[in-house]
Each structure stands twice: as structure tokens, then as C-alpha cells.
Amino acid sequence: MEVTFQHANPHSGHESVLIRLSGDVTDQTACILFDSGTDVDVDGLLGDDEYLTAIVLTHAHLDHYATLGTNLRDGAPVYTSEPTAAILDTVLTEAATNYDISNVDAVVDALEPISDWTTVLGDIELRPVPAGHTPGAAGFLLRFDDGGEPRTMLVTGDWTQRSAAGFPGLPTTLSPDAVFLTGATNEEFESELTAGVETILERVQAGSTVLVTASGLAGVHIAALLAELDTIDIDPPTVSITGHAAKLYETLGYEHPTVTSVPTFDNPDGILDPGAVTIAGPEVPVEGSAAKFFDRVQDDAGATLIQLTSGSVSAVESAGCTVDRFQYSNHPPEAAVDDLVEDLAPRQVVIMHQSGPALSRYKDRYDSFVWATTDRDEYRIYEDGTWVAPPWVNDRVARRLRSQQYGNGSSLGSFIDTERAFPDVERSEIRLEAEGLDDPSFRTRFQQSDPELPKSKSATQHTDSPVVSEDTDILEHVDEIESRLSRLEEALTDREGADYGIHQVRVVDAGDGSLFLRLCNPDDVAQSLNHGDKVTRGCHRTITTPRSRVNAEVE
Incomplete structure (x- = not known):
């Protein structure tokens, strides 16, 4: 038995x-x-007497399927995970x-979507395992039997040990x-993901x-994370996910009460809403759904554009609205790569998706x-029961490495068999900390029933913002509101033995010295309060100030 490998696009x-x-x-x-990435040419890789047995797609990112359509030949199936197969029609149509x-x-x-061991040819089998990185991503185990001894290889594809919108990381x-x-x-x-979500909330x-x-898939990820903020007691924002991202969101089966999916639309103005989030693609708003929305907000001083980019395109740098950019490139830190190799303890490691010093x-x-x-040379890594050393490794180093491999618990056979359970x-379930969000940071900044008044420059630079721009002005308004509410509370609660109901209200400063109390839960009290009624029940005061949190929010 012989196994060789050949890089298909080492420079692309x-x-x-x-x-x-x-x-x-x-x-x-x-x-x-x-994977069939940029500049992959199967015809140039295979000899005249060779046939393509299969293509394996690890996930639905463009750099991994760019040449998929041009490399189909010999009736070879395209194996992928079931979630990736489900979204691929939508992904490819958009990419076309x-x-x-x-x-x-x-x-x-x-x-051919697969979820368990699948025979590729003869005694060669293939199985997907979770890979994190993006929704539906998979690494693949490739197993063969050589004279009664099982041998297994793992092709990770892009991976993380973090979850991605609920899809687990690489085991x-x-x-x-x-x-x-x-x-x-x-x-x-x-840190970039955390900063991006924090900016959205602010x-x-x-x-x-x-x-x-x-x-598209990054948009799905962000929508799912925003919807799950209530799991750490943060009120999630209202989100509209649109276009291509919305189709993927629906196909993958996501449903959240705070997220509205809008695959197609005629009027962007009917979706954009102050105090809410609209997600659109592509990552830079130069075309597609994103361009339609950006056309509406780019000159709006009260609007915000947040770009989640992979770094391969030039982002919008300035506009009449507030503009922010965060890098969204979901790969592991270097230490996690080392930890993975130590945990897996393989005999052979073939490094991919890097070049230059990053590869060296x-x-x-x-x-x-x-x-x-x-x-693009073809390298032999297994022959007649032995894992072969690279040609540049001398015999002494090869013996030392083999000795160390035995010493760290590796064996000639693989531990992977048909009876073993795999994820x-x-x-x-989505757990924010497992996704890479800095959970303690969110708990410190946003975990409260009524959010603290924003203090960032970006939150106060617009003249039409409902937030007061200077701390001194805020204090003057709050002092007046506290004084009025204190008198109101005394009047409403000075009744011994009264059976008071408690209704949460929000103070609205309408300008010109006019203050209103807006019911926070009008549906709950619709039967007991009507327009024009005088409130004589107990009052529970909730106010937030820059100096202390006495429970409330000022609009």
C-alpha cells in the first residue's frame, strides 16, 4: 500500500x-x-491513466470551492457535510x-452529503467531523486497511476549536x-469579534x-450571536438579516424571536430602523443587498456602518454616517495549533494554507x-506499512522522531475504528463564550435590565441622537427627573395598607420642559389602565444616572 500527496495550489x-x-x-x-480552491487544475494534476475518485469540500467559503465547477470529471462525487450540502445551492448561485x-x-x-463512514473506493472510507470556523464546516477522516492494520488520516480544512453559530469546533x-x-x-x-458586537450594541x-x-455565513454567525445575548442577561437588539445571508439563515434552520429573515425585498427603507440592526452582504457595501442599504444610510449622520471583513477587500473608510471596520477571519491562535498537534500526536503533519515565514x-x-x-511535487508519506520520513530528514533524525512518537503514546495502528463514536x-446550543465572545466584558458593560447611557464619541457625535451629549447636561436632566419622580412617588405611596400594583415606566424628555412617563409593558396593563386615567397605584422608580444606577433609562 502506498499513499502520496500533492499540493494543488501552493501559490494561490x-x-x-x-x-x-x-x-x-x-x-x-x-x-x-x-477542496477545489483558486487555480486548482485537476487535469494538470492527474496522469493520463488516472481517474478522479472524489472531491471533498470542507466548507462553503469561496477560496475552497472557487474551481469546483471546472474540476468535475470522471463522474466523481463531491462529498461534504450535510449542512454544507444544504446551503451550497444558495452559495453557488450567489457566487455565480x-x-x-x-x-x-x-x-x-x-x-453527496455524508454524516458517517462512507466507502469511497475499495476499503477506503471517509467521515466528516466538526471543524468550527464557519457554520457547517467539517474536517474529514480518511481511513484504509493495510494488511489488517487500520490507518487513518485527518484533513482539517479551515478549523477552530471554537464553535461557530452553534456548530462545534474540531475535536x-x-x-x-x-x-x-x-x-x-x-x-x-x-478581540475583534467582541469589539464588533460591543460596537453594535453601543x-x-x-x-x-x-x-x-x-x-453570507459571517452574517448568519453575527445574527445568531446577537440573538443569544439574552442567555447572559443582555437584551438582544432587533435584527433584520437580509438577502443571501437570510437564505442561509433559513436553510440552516435558525429561528430567533429577535431576528427577522428578509431574503428578498423591494424597499430598503422599510427594513432600516433606528435603534435596530440590519445585516446584509457582501462584506463591503459595493454591490448586492449591502449597496442598497448603504445608499440609504451613507449620508445619515445618525446611522452607523459596521463592516466585518476578511482582509482581502478594501473597506469603506469614510462616509456621512459613522463607519467602523472589524476583521472577521475565524482561525485559531498559534498556540491552539501547537496544542492540537500535541493532543492528536500524529506521525505525519502536512502544513497547508500558509506560505513564506508563516509556513516555515x-x-x-x-x-x-x-x-x-x-x-507541486508528489511526496510519498506511507509505503508497505511504514510512515515515510521526508527526504530532507536524515536517518538519525528519523530514528529519533520515531522513538519519540512511540514514547508519546503513538502506535503503528490508528485508534480510530468503526465502533467508535464521533461528534x-x-x-x-449556542454558548457565547465558546464562540469567542469575551463573556466577562459583556457582563461588565451591558448586563442590566436598563442599559447605561452610551458615553462613546461615536454614540454622541450626531445632532439628531436622542442621547444627551455631555455629562453635565445629563446630570442636570437627571436631577430634575429624580426630583419630580420623588414627589410623584410620595404622592402615590402615602397610603398605608393600600394594595399597590407595580408598573415599570420609562421617562421621556420631550423637550421644552415636558416630561412623560411611558409604560414599558402596556400589553400587561391594558385591562387596568386607559387613556386619561390618573395613576394612584404604587410607583416603582427606575432611573440610570452617570453617577449611580438607581434602575432606569432616560430617552
Whole structure:
């Protein structure tokens, strides 16, 4: 039995790899392409007597399926996880419109969603496992039997150990013999995500019309996170998710009471709303749904544009509205890559999706044979029961590494078998901390029944904002309101033995010295209070001030 690999686009993303398996395990060489990214040409990779056995798609991001339509041949199926297969028709149709993706119908016809061990050819089997990174993403275990000894390889695709909108991260208990490991890292993802969501909340609380632009799956992720803020006692904002992102949101089965899905619309003005969030794509508002909304808000001093970008496009830098940008590139920190390799303890590590110094940092880094190459050469990694050392590793180093591999608990056989239970690529309960949000930060800043008045410059720079812009003005207004409410409370509560009802109200400063009390729960008291009634029941006062929190909100 022999296993080789060949990088399919080492200079154009480096995320695609062709793995060949030949020998007693199958009557012909199995040629399996993992991801079909930019500049991948299967015809140029395969020999005249070779056939494409299968394409495996790890997730529905453009850099992993860009050439999928042009590389279909030999009747090869396209294996992917069930969630990714469900959204791929929508994704590819959108990509065909904006990115010149071809053969959408043929790709959809070739799709074979899998969730358990699936025979690819002969005794070669394939199984998806969760990979975090984005909704529906999967890594894939590739297993074969060589003379009664099981061997297993893991191709991670893009991965994180964080969840993504409820889809679990990559498990660390797989124990494969070889790992084709995406080495792309991002040290700032959690801080950028947290800052982005905090900014959304700040601007919503300031009464701003908030437009969030993001790619389709990133938009789904943000909508789901905003909807789940009530799990840490933060009032979630009202969200409208639109266009392509809305279709993905619905297809993946998300339902949240604070999120309205609007796949198609005629009038953007009917969706945009002060104090609410609209999510649209693409990540920079130059086309599609995002452009329609941006056209409405770009000259509005009371509106906000928040761009979640991958870094591959130029963001809008300025406009008449407030403009913010946060990098949304969901990869693990470098330390997490090291931890994963230590936990998996593989014999072979093939680094992908990196180049230059970012790739070189992995050379000789682990107690494994590390392949960190940027050429299209075909490399043999397994032959006749032995995992082969790279040609640049001398015999002495190879013996040392094999000794260490035995010492750290690795064995010639894989621990992965058909009876073992694996996590499935399916959505579960969303936990904000597991998604990468800085939970303690949110609890400190936003966890209250009535939100604190925003103090950031972006929340006070617009003349039409309902928030008072200076602390001294706020204090004067609050002092007056407290005084009036104190007199009102004394008048309403000076009745011994009275059976008081409690109704929460919000103080509204209408200007010109006029203050109103607005019922916060009108539906609950509709039967007991009517227009023109005088309130003689107990009053529970709720006020928020910059100096202390006595429970209330000033509009």
C-alpha cells in the first residue's frame, strides 16, 4: 500500500491537496481532491491513466470551492457535510452572479452529503467531523486497511476549536496517524469579534440605524450571536438579516424571536430602523443587498456602518454616517495549533494554507515528520506499512522522531475504528463564550435590565441622537427627573395598607420642559389602565444616572 500527496495550489491559497492511495486496498489508484480552491487544475494534476475518485469540500467559503465547477470529471462525487450540502445551492448561485463560478447545476447534482463512514473506493472510507470556523464546516477522516492494520488520516480544512453559530469546533481526541493541517492563524479574532458586537450594541442603544455588512455565513454567525445575548442577561437588539445571508439563515434552520429573515425585498427603507440592526452582504457595501442599504444610510449622520471583513477587500473608510471596520477571519491562535498537534500526536503533519515565514515556522516544530512545502511535487508519506520520513530528514533524525512518537503514546495502528463514536457536524446550543465572545466584558458593560447611557464619541457625535451629549447636561436632566419622580412617588405611596400594583415606566424628555412617563409593558396593563386615567397605584422608580444606577433609562 502506498499513499502520496500533492499540493494543488501552493501559490494561490495552498488550501487544496490531492491524495493518492494505491495498492492492495483498491484495484486502481484512488485520487481524492480535498477542496477545489483558486487555480486548482485537476487535469494538470492527474496522469493520463488516472481517474478522479472524489472531491471533498470542507466548507462553503469561496477560496475552497472557487474551481469546483471546472474540476468535475470522471463522474466523481463531491462529498461534504450535510449542512454544507444544504446551503451550497444558495452559495453557488450567489457566487455565480458575483464571482464567475461555473457549472453550478453540475456541482449540485454531484453533491453527496455524508454524516458517517462512507466507502469511497475499495476499503477506503471517509467521515466528516466538526471543524468550527464557519457554520457547517467539517474536517474529514480518511481511513484504509493495510494488511489488517487500520490507518487513518485527518484533513482539517479551515478549523477552530471554537464553535461557530452553534456548530462545534474540531475535536482533539481523534488520534490519526497523519494530519493535513491548515496552519492559518489569527491571534485577534476573539478581540475583534467582541469589539464588533460591543460596537453594535453601543450604537443600537444610542438610537442609531445600524447596518452590518458581512459575507453570507459571517452574517448568519453575527445574527445568531446577537440573538443569544439574552442567555447572559443582555437584551438582544432587533435584527433584520437580509438577502443571501437570510437564505442561509433559513436553510440552516435558525429561528430567533429577535431576528427577522428578509431574503428578498423591494424597499430598503422599510427594513432600516433606528435603534435596530440590519445585516446584509457582501462584506463591503459595493454591490448586492449591502449597496442598497448603504445608499440609504451613507449620508445619515445618525446611522452607523459596521463592516466585518476578511482582509482581502478594501473597506469603506469614510462616509456621512459613522463607519467602523472589524476583521472577521475565524482561525485559531498559534498556540491552539501547537496544542492540537500535541493532543492528536500524529506521525505525519502536512502544513497547508500558509506560505513564506508563516509556513516555515512549522518546520521541525513537532515530534512528527513535518511537511512544509510550497511546490507541486508528489511526496510519498506511507509505503508497505511504514510512515515515510521526508527526504530532507536524515536517518538519525528519523530514528529519533520515531522513538519519540512511540514514547508519546503513538502506535503503528490508528485508534480510530468503526465502533467508535464521533461528534457529528450538526448545530447545537449556542454558548457565547465558546464562540469567542469575551463573556466577562459583556457582563461588565451591558448586563442590566436598563442599559447605561452610551458615553462613546461615536454614540454622541450626531445632532439628531436622542442621547444627551455631555455629562453635565445629563446630570442636570437627571436631577430634575429624580426630583419630580420623588414627589410623584410620595404622592402615590402615602397610603398605608393600600394594595399597590407595580408598573415599570420609562421617562421621556420631550423637550421644552415636558416630561412623560411611558409604560414599558402596556400589553400587561391594558385591562387596568386607559387613556386619561390618573395613576394612584404604587410607583416603582427606575432611573440610570452617570453617577449611580438607581434602575432606569432616560430617552
